[in-house]
Amino acid sequence: MRLLTPAVLGALASAQVMACDGLAIEHAWLRQPPPGSDVAAAYFEARNTGQHALTIKSVGSPDFKGAMLHVTRVVEGRAEMRPQGDIELGPGAHFSAAPGGAHVMLFEPLQPLTEGASLTLELHCAQGEPLEVALPVRRDAPP
Numbered sequence: 001m002r003l004l005t006p007a008v009l010g011a012l013a014s015a016q017v018m019a020c021d022g023l024a025i026e027h028a029w030l031r032q033p034p035p036g037s038d039v040a041a042a043y044f045e046a047r048n049t050g051q052h053a054l055t056i057k058s059v060g061s062p063d064f065k066g067a068m069l070h071v072t073r074v075v076e077g078r079a080e081m082r083p084q085g086d087i088e089l090g091p092g093a094h095f096s097a098a099p100g101g102a103h104v105m106l107f108e109p110l111q112p113l114t115e116g117a118s119l120t121l122e123l124h125c126a127q128g129e130p131l132e133v134a135l136p137v138r139r140d141a142p143p
């Protein structure tokens with residue numbers, strides 16, 4: 001018997017539980033870019049709440065023309081962004097996309113990125129339907 005925290009139960013209730021075979025996403029948010037910028041970064045916490053391994057292959061959003069998983073690495077003192085490969089999560093495993101590391105890079109918004117707006121982030125897994133989660137626009141990281 002596994003105990004689920006209220007936060008995890010909330011994520012399961014708000015997500016399509018069958019999508020992505022047990023993937024739960026929490027604390028998804030998009031950092032409001034400076035005015036005039038057509039590139040934004042989004043972050044999330046992912047956990048495999050299922051019994052089987054799963055793989056996040058890619059991301060998308062109906063609110064942007066393009067979306068990619070990136071990772072920031074410091075190479076010889078300079079921060080560089082590279083494509084993030086597949087994210088493989090065993091049962092119970094956790095992955096954090098947070099400022100300074102992995103992130104969702106979003107290109108060419110199709111609507112204004114107003115603080116407080118709720119956009120949509122899609123996670124595409126190796127199996128199952130894409131998982132859609134709410135992506136609130138914030139000026140700063142959630143507390």
Ligand SMILES: [Cu+2]
Nearest residue numbers: 070081103105
């Ligand atoms: Cu990036």
